[in-house]
Amino acid sequence: MLVAASYFFYGYWNWRFLSLILLSTLLDFICGLKIFKAASLSGPLGEKRKKAWLVLSLCGNMGILGVFKYYDFFIGSLENFVSLFGFNPILFHLNLVLPVGISFYTFQTMSYSLDIYRGDMKPTRNFVDFALFVSFFPQLVAGPIERARNILPQIISKRQFSAEKFKEGAHLIFWGFFKKIYVADNLGIFVNRVFDASSPSAYEIVFATYAFAFQIYCDFSGYSSIARGCAKCLGIELMKNFNFPYSSTDIREFWQRWHISLSTWLRDYLYIPLGGNRRGNLLTYRNLALTMLLCGLWHGANWTFVLWGAFHAVLLLGHRVLHLKDKSVDKDSWVLYRHLYRIAGIIITYNLVCLGWLIFRCQTLSQLGQMLSTLWSFPVAFDWALVEPLIWYALPMLLVEAVFQIAKNDYIFQLPYLPTLANSVAYATLFYLLAFHGAEAQSFIYFQF
């Protein structure tokens, strides 16, 4: 039933791409079984076969991703590069439509084969269960990128439904919609106006970038909340994809809180297999840089995304080189000093992340160059109206997230020590803002990845 619903959901957008998801599912289902079978054989033959099936799975998935997402980008880049030397080659372009969610489900199916290869899990023999793991509709098009070892056992076992779970799921869906429609879409109007303008002022760029930081966070985490909520109502627990990322005190912590399912995927299946931080400083830096560059490229076939990945690689390397963690304030320090240190860390990290978002949001490298040069010419008259979108749209969200952090729970809006009726007031206020001040619905930003 859920598989049929998931396929209908995906096919509703474009039924032709159902074949693609089916191909990816079949490939990894077979490869998973074969890898497991090969693993049971002893000796080098078993190892060889195991590797061969894994390579087939990886090549298949990367092939799909490469053809649909990156082929035209690299061919176009090659053409541009060659034209620098006076040649004008006409190479074959595919001009394919990018299937929604392709980066998410290919990474998800790859993790399945990799986990079996590493002996972390056993394959399922039930194709329908596996098809549901790949296509489970709440998280199919924009994540979280789930692991088979988390989802498959839940799919196989009898699902438990309860009023409590339904309530928590409904809360997550509501909160997701609030973040998406009230915060992200409203901020998007301001952000688009500035980034589409021919020559925005420095202050406009600064505040539009701040706004974009909240827009992309609420857009993506809003979707993740809706996905988690829907899954919860259906008796399946999805992983938490965001954990208040803008409260991070350093860039390393930011990546532990932002798009957790992708960052842990890259850590487990790329950074650590490359050697992680176990093979000396230079190789650690290389692994880190490679991981972040690929992280950037995962987000889209555009050099701005690669540059964004490189920028974060530099930040992480800088953080590592300066040993900021070791220099952090110790627990015996004066309380006020500790708090000030933490606040300073949050402000600096947020601003560095925002600089990254500026790179991310620009359509082209030339637009980025133009905006960065405008930023240097800072002193123009300040317009307080630029702060208004942040106050009206980002502030309420931050206040609610602060409540979640205090309560150490994002399943329900409940402040400790306050009566239950207080959450009625909170829900009503949020509902009012969502219903009467929500913007016209826009597509989710992460659908394009």
Added chain:
Amino acid sequence: MKVCNLRKIVAWLLWGMVFVATLEFCARLDDSIRWEAPFFGLYSNEILWQPTAWGRGGRPNAKFEKWEINSQGFRSSEINRHKPNHEIRVLVMGASETFGLYESSGHAFPELLDKNLNRVFPGCYKVINTGFPGMSLPRMCKLFQVVAEPLQPDIVVVYPSPQFYLDVRPPAETFTNRNSLKKDRGNKLELRLKRKLTIILKRILPSSLQTVIRRLALEYMRVRLGVKEAWERPPRKRLEAFNVHLVRLVQEIRAVGCEVILATHANRFGTDLDCDDDFYMYAWIVYYPLATPGGMLYMEASANDIIRDVGEKYRIPVVDLADVVSGRSENFADFSHFTDQGSDRVAKTLAKAVVNLISPDHTIDCR
């Protein structure tokens, strides 16, 4: 066990009551911040109106959301009691399309007409919007009798709405002021949330579902009214009434020495209905259960022919708005009310006609 259940029910009820009370509080606070509305007391479009000699008229200095009434009771900028010699006054008469419903503030077509005329001839023209929702031709006639002397118009632009002649009770030849206003509700407690929720519901409900609901409502009304067969062609009497009322209004205006400009009535649909038009057509026709969609369009076309004939007969310029803006969805926010774009087109078209009729003396600086 029973006590426990009762407690739960009471707790949920209490939770719901607090929820609704908070929503109402938010609605009032929102109105106060956005529109400077009073936190307590009545705040609905009813505060814009008061009974007048011509039926429902504007309440002086009333303000509701984007709609503002001036001290003389019109949706217009303030009008100087003593008309300057050089000023050419243009009175625009019509129903809700003239008053302006969906246009952003300052974009109802009479206001744009004023801006267009004064852009070319600064300070020479004064356009007064005397449109009110539901203004039929006899009501316009009555209004003109009352305001002709104090406002001293030079030109009157008439933009009549023919659909009133499809009403169960069509406009009578002479307007008699029945109780055209709902009873003054004073400061009676009213949920502001109700109106806001209705708007949201209209926005989020699928258009096909809304059309089904309207069709059912229409059928229900037809049954209640005992309508066996809705009009594919409105009765001749109705069209004749429109003709007679229009001629009377024209004569009334001309009797005081004013020039008249007639404008044909424009709508979203043009001459034919597409299947996509159902949503807006049923939103319109639900107010006129006696007619079918085809009958509605027939009435529009016939009334516009009458307007053209009257123009020809009395040598009055006719601005064919039906030809200029009808049938183009970008001009209409619903079946017949304009968007900013539609309003702009109407204003530009009318401005040409006004200038052709009376243009200011070039030797005088009106400012």
